[in-house]
Amino acid sequence: MEEKGVYLAIQTPRQVRKKPMYKNGMYRETDKMSDLICENYPMVLVMSRFGIALGFGEKNIGEVCRQNGVDACTFLTVVNFLVEEVNTPVENISKCLSIENLIRYLHNAHDYFLNFRLPHIRRKLVDAISGCPEDVAFVITKFFDEYAEEVNKHMSYEERAVFPYVRNLLEGKRDPKYNITIFRKRHDQIEMKITELKNILIKYYPGAGTNMLNSVLFDIFATEEDLASHTRVEDYLFVPAILALEKQL
Numbered sequence: 001m002e003e004k005g006v007y008l009a010i011q012t013p014r015q016v017r018k019k020p021m022y023k024n025g026m027y028r029e030t031d032k033m034s035d036l037i038c039e040n041y042p043m044v045l046v047m048s049r050f051g052i053a054l055g056f057g058e059k060n061i062g063e064v065c066r067q068n069g070v071d072a073c074t075f076l077t078v079v080n081f082l083v084e085e086v087n088t089p090v091e092n093i094s095k096c097l098s099i100e101n102l103i104r105y106l107h108n109a110h111d112y113f114l115n116f117r118l119p120h121i122r123r124k125l126v127d128a129i130s131g132c133p134e135d136v137a138f139v140i141t142k143f144f145d146e147y148a149e150e151v152n153k154h155m156s157y158e159e160r161a162v163f164p165y166v167r168n169l170l171e172g173k174r175d176p177k178y179n180i181t182i183f184r185k186r187h188d189q190i191e192m193k194i195t196e197l198k199n200i201l202i203k204y205y206p207g208a209g210t211n212m213l214n215s216v217l218f219d220i221f222a223t224e225e226d227l228a229s230h231t232r233v234e235d236y237l238f239v240p241a242i243l244a245l246e247k248q249l
Helices: 033-039 041-051 061-067 071-081 100-126 133-169 179-187 190-204 211-248
Strands: 005-011 016-020
Touching: 016 211, 033 041, 033 061, 041 071, 041 100, 061 071, 071 100, 071 211, 100 211, 133 190, 133 211, 179 190, 179 211, 190 211
Parallel strands: none
Antiparallel strands: 005 016
């Protein structure tokens, strides 16, 4: 009997096989949550975005999820999707996936980027470049602010248009003027500004390097990678799930 789960088509030389991401992924409900975090430290952000706090002792993933009101299937689907670095749309979305939990995860990620991560980097950046010429500091800050604004516009659209649309779908209400393909087509990449900022700092920054500036640059790289992972979850997991939901209505 075929196991139910979120399946991803993986190309092999002779055939396409289907790999269940939830039950047969790298991590399962019976694995310790602490092992997941220690072996893949970026998953601490995933855990936080699902509303799970630290201090879970020796409990396994399933126990921690249940104690925090988190759907274990959805949590593990996202975890295995990211750990296994999936770069293609997930096929055959499992019925066990909680779209509401997935929306909460994406919403909390938006809150993290817009209200914590980017403002934190900006403060460090301003401190780090305080000793360089004023015109250079202005250009660097301007590039960062333009990038942050692009991220804000990108995520605000999802909060304002996409998530309410999906919640209506979950209630059986279909908007004839909108569908998830509209979001997918306008889900543009926002990496250009941050690439320009990195180039300025790495190639053309006129002042002496400092630990603070290096720390800011490291944070920018880490945030760029985190945002790229976030976008993959939206494009290759969230969108396919909503496409499947639309077909049911």
